[in-house]
Amino acid sequence: MHYAIVDFVTDIAQNACESGASRVGIVFSEDDERVDVIVEDDGKGMGAEQLARALDPFYTDGEKHPGRKVGLGLPFLKQAAEQDGGRFRIRSEKGRGTAVEFGFDKRNVDCPPVGDVPGMLLSALCMPGGHEMTIARRRGSLSYEVSKSELIEALGNLEEVSSLTLLKQFLRSQEEG
């Protein structure tokens, strides 16, 4: 099970980046009481039956890992959110994309720690794939938006460690408000 809320976001964002999407969007909002996240993509999506089965931990489409019997990403998230007084919702359409929305109630004693948000955004922005990624971040009165294309334009290849170091510095500075 993931330790922090940002780990769930990394996991779902990684799915979105592998979905064949041309656009991936992440919205990460929080205040003193709640954390609300949306991860959406315009990738391959799922039909109704496949979507229902995606929430079963003992189901996987077998494409990523032939022979495997489990698929834990979405079921872990649903369980964690719902058992802590939060919420979980997924919408998906075959050929159109998927949107995962979830929230955690920070006042609940079982709510996981939020974790390192700029660190998570760094990892998400640098996931491989030719897609555009937009990120909207809000924390109380702080808010900022960044997109993968503008960062590539400023830094070049984001996978180079020299770019990663600067991007990390940039994202941390955005959190300063």
Added chain:
Amino acid sequence: MARMTLDELRALRETKRQDLARRDVEGKDIQIIVGMGTCGIAAGAKLTFDALVDSIQKHGLESKVIIRQTGCMGLCYVEPTVEVVFPGMPTVIYGKMTSDAAEALVQKHLVEHALLDNHIFDRPAADILKK
């Protein structure tokens, strides 16, 4: 630290690029691939990713190394996993790569050009190799 603008980021990039150009003799031929599947993330792969970035910078190797992320490499029992592709050395998949182990990996594999003992788990499991 004040919030940085994209223009400031660009300017910083230019300054660093000039610094790095002087050192950039061998090209970017070292690849490090971090497993970011559900299993990897649950085991702390994001901390490993951060530790690798910091440690590579500390050793002044940032102009030579590319860090990629991938899904599960098929070695869920020894996550976090990190694959290292280094010219002239065998390609190795390391397991149980906590952030401490990641620092040891940079020192041993990238700096000393030797393999890091007790963390070698070789190639991915056969079930995930692409045909």
